[in-house]
Structures are given as structure tokens and as C-alpha cells.
Amino acid sequence: MDSAVDxxxxxxxxxxxxxxxxxxxxEGYICRGCGVTVNPVSFEAYHKVRPHFKELPSxxxxxxxxxxxxxxxxxxxxKExxxxxxxxxxxxxxxxxxxDEREKVATPGVPMEGKRTSSGGSSSGTTTRKTHTQWAAHTIRPICxxxxxFPNDRDLPLGVPGAYGNSYDEVVRKLASRDIVVYPQKHIFIxxxxxxxxxxxxxxxxxxxSYGFWANKKLSSPYRLVIDSSSWSAAKKSYVLTELEVSRKEAKERSGAGKKSEKSWVFFVGQQDSTSPSDFVVSDHRLICCLTGEL
Ligand SMILES: [Zn+2]
Known part of the structure; x- marks a missing residue:
């Protein structure tokens, strides 16, 4: 499982x-669906694969x-x-x-008012069987x-404060692959x-x-992310750098295995530099993530 509930x-x-x-x-994590205890694995630094959660045989x-x-x-x-x-x-x-990360949130995600919910019996006492069709993400990762x-369902509604658009395909925007473009609106860029x-x-x-301005069949001026981690803890900076490193490795492995269409995609919300528009400054660790696969 990619995620669990604290x-x-x-x-x-x-x-x-x-x-x-x-x-x-x-012992601190439970299944998002049914609330049983699940096992966090592969989180130690030496693993070099993405941490995740596993069902316990017991x-x-x-x-x-x-x-x-x-x-x-x-x-x-x-596929469809x-x-x-x-x-x-x-x-x-x-x-x-x-x-604010110090705030405690009582329910998984933040369920939204007036949306369809389904509920069943309560299970472990720390959670109830309740699924919310629409919920609020606290980082961009679940959105990404x-x-x-769901590549064929990108008309699903999505709102990101300050960003353009009301649906996944409007809010999330791929950078121009062969040119440096000035983007007047904020997006989750990829x-x-x-x-x-x-x-x-x-x-x-x-x-x-690996997108940007090309000249003589070469990427001469790539887009760049300038990550300003000056206000972050060492742990958060290491988290972002570890993810970049693991993702770079995943991309090379997929390419080596002949899966050319599978890349490591960086998703980010950043401020485009007005004097050097190839650069985007990212200053919040919750606004950057990398996922490997076919887009
Ligand atoms: Zn479950």
C-alpha cells in the first residue's frame, strides 16, 4: 500500500x-480501508526503494x-x-x-461537506469504516x-489555492518539452x-x-528547480533529496529494462523566476514530489 492512516x-x-x-x-499505522494495523517497510535509508505499508500475516x-x-x-x-x-x-x-503540521486532524484527510459518504460498522475504535468520495490532500503527492x-479521468474536480483551473487537467500542466515558456498562471507543473x-x-x-530549450538537437537550456530549503529541518531536506535520488535510479532502471515511456516525473508548485524563466523556486517540501511511470 502506498499510504496508510496514522x-x-x-x-x-x-x-x-x-x-x-x-x-x-x-505499530502506529492502520489500513485506510478497514483500520487493521499495517506494517511500515523499506523506510531505512539503506533500502533505496520507496517506503510503503504491508499487510501483516497475523x-x-x-x-x-x-x-x-x-x-x-x-x-x-x-487503460480506460x-x-x-x-x-x-x-x-x-x-x-x-x-x-500547520503541528495541528492534529481528527479524520483521515479532511472530508468535505455535503459529499457522498458511505459508512459501515466501526472497527478498531481508532477508526470507523467511512469512506469519503472527495477529500483534501495535505501535500501534492496524493493529487499527483x-x-x-487515472489518465482517462482527469476531468475530476481539483482546487489548489492560487493555481489556475478547477479540474485535474487544468491545474496540472506539463512544461513545454522543447522551449522555455513564461507561464502567467500558477499550476502544479510536471x-x-x-x-x-x-x-x-x-x-x-x-x-x-529534461525539458527546456533545444538548439542543434541538444537540450541547451533545461528547466531547473531551485529548491530553497533554508527554513527546513535537516530531515525534510534529506527526505526531498532521497526521493530525487530514488526516482533518478528508478528512471534509469526502467529505461535499462526497455520501458522508454516510463520516466520519473517531478511534480511541483514553484515560483518562476522572472529574469531567468527556466528556473522555478520551490520552497515548501509539501509542494514537490517525484513519481515514476507512464504519464
Ligand atoms: Zn484494509
């Missing part, structure tokens, strides 16, 4: 967040848990549209809501996963990660992307 705060935790949670409480999912159904839905959604006249069959984040997993290592330049981490 037993104590009720917040959805993405596997990648385990890179900066120290120490990881092995604690199987409840019979009514819809987590596996969700995984099957994603397999189908990669899954929205029907009755609506979208799963749950998805429909807005980004950055909250939904974008990747571009493939380049294979070169990030560089530390005057206290900032500079990450090259």
Missing part, C-alpha cells in the same frame, strides 16, 4: 513521508476492506475511463489544503498519484527528471529537468 492523528501518511519520520512507530484486512478493490480499479483506470454517469467509482483528493493513476545529479549552488539545491 493511528494517533488520523492523517493519511504516504509511504515516502516515512523518510523523515524518526523513529518510525511500527492481521489480514477485514472482508469488507476496499483497499484491494482500489488497486484493481487503478489497473483498469490505466472509469467514471460513469453515476460518478467516479473511488475516492480522490479534490483539493489541496496545506495545514491520482493524476498518474517535467521528467534529468539523469544528472542535483547540485548545491549558493545554499540551494538545483535540479535539472
Amino acid at each position: 493511528r494517533y492523528t488520523g492523517q493519511i501518511v504516504d509511504g515516502e513521508q516515512l523518510w523523515y519520520i524518526d523513529p518510525v512507530d511500527k 492481521k489480514p484486512h477485514e472482508s469488507w476492506c476496499d483497499i484491494e478493490g482500489e488497486e484493481r480499479l487503478i489497473v483498469r483506470a490505466r 475511463r472509469v467514471t460513469t454517469p453515476a460518478g467516479f467509482p473511488g475516492s480522490f483528493p479534490s483539493k489541496l489544503q496545506l495545514v 498519484r491520482t493524476f498518474m493513476n 517535467a521528467p527528471l534529468s539523469w544528472s545529479k542535483p547540485k548545491e549552488i549558493s545554499g540551494k539545491t538545483v535540479v535539472e529537468l
